[in-house]
Amino acid sequence: MSSEDPSDVFDELSEMESKAIFKPKVVALVVSNSENKGPNVMTASWWMLAGYNPFRYMLAVSHGDYTHEIIEESKEFVLAAPSSEMIEALTLSGMVSNRELDKIEHLGLETVPGSEIDVPLLKNAVGNIECSVMDSFEFENCTYYFGQVEAAYVAKDGMDGRLLSLDNDILAYLGSDWDEGDTHTKSRYYAELSSDDLRRFPGDEVIEGLPEDLREKYQAED
Numbered sequence: 001m002s003s004e005d006p007s008d009v010f011d012e013l014s015e016m017e018s019k020a021i022f023k024p025k026v027v028a029l030v031v032s033n034s035e036n037k038g039p040n041v042m043t044a045s046w047w048m049l050a051g052y053n054p055f056r057y058m059l060a061v062s063h064g065d066y067t068h069e070i071i072e073e074s075k076e077f078v079l080a081a082p083s084s085e086m087i088e089a090l091t092l093s094g095m096v097s098n099r100e101l102d103k104i105e106h107l108g109l110e111t112v113p114g115s116e117i118d119v120p121l122l123k124n125a126v127g128n129i130e131c132s133v134m135d136s137f138e139f140e141n142c143t144y145y146f147g148q149v150e151a152a153y154v155a156k157d158g159m160d161g162r163l164l165s166l167d168n169d170i171l172a173y174l175g176s177d178w179d180e181g182d183t184h185t186k187s188r189y190y191a192e193l194s195s196d197d198l199r200r201f202p203g204d205e206v207i208e209g210l211p212e213d214l215r216e217k218y219q220a221e222d
């Protein structure tokens with residue numbers, strides 16, 4: 001084993017800084033709606049694909065969020081993938097609660113009714129996924145919802161085969177940091193991606209490099 005120490009090889013990060021290394025990430029705009037409270041939108045980075053059968057996403061919602069009250073009532077939410085033109089919506093919806101401001105109205109967000117659930121979709125998003133809560137658990141101050149996919153939509157002509165087309169206005173979010181000119185809140189950073197940024201790596205190259213017995217196994221499987 002090498003006698004190198006991690007700090008000889010890497011720059012060490014704090015716990016908080018560690019979240020930078022899995023960026024860029026598409027941070028979601030979560031839309032919720034209930035009969036009593038009406039529609040709302042909040043920013044959420046704590047979401048993940050969480051199973052295939054039925055296809056589901058997990059979303060963590062803090063008990064202090066108005067969104068939590070709404071999802072507890074309706075058991076439904078939409079995960080919207082914002083476009084880069086929605087950077088202001090992403091920033092504001094992560095700072096301000098709907099208890100203080102009707103965010104959808106303030107931001108002028110255009111919506112379309114959901115097809116399978118009673119939650120609106122965001123018209124200018126790259127895509128929207130309609131979810132109904134199939135299960136949930138609580139841990140510390142969050143509820144972790146498993147949202148079963150009821151319907152999913154992408155912007156017209158937004159796919160390139162099985163891939164999301166990079167010609168979409170994708171918001172590849174990198175995080176926030178203080179800039180010289182900032183006085184009250186940090187600047188938000190994102191990367192501009194286009195189809196020119198797409199690179200291809202053929203998986204066959206990996207199979208060709210395997211030991212012979214394994215190569216035969218993987219070649220037989222396709």
Ligand SMILES: Cc1cc2nc3c(=O)[nH]c(=O)nc-3n(C[C@H](O)[C@H](O)[C@H](O)COP(=O)(O)O)c2cc1C
Nearest residue numbers: 042043044045046061062065066067094096097098
């Ligand atoms: C980048 C970012 C990511 C966030 N991710 C989450 C999240 O995954 N879950 C959550 O409960 N709150 C998250 N928040 C905080 C909420 O968006 C914030 O508390 C919001 O004001 C809640 O709005 P509401 O009270 O109208 O529901 C995030 C905020 C930011 C800026």
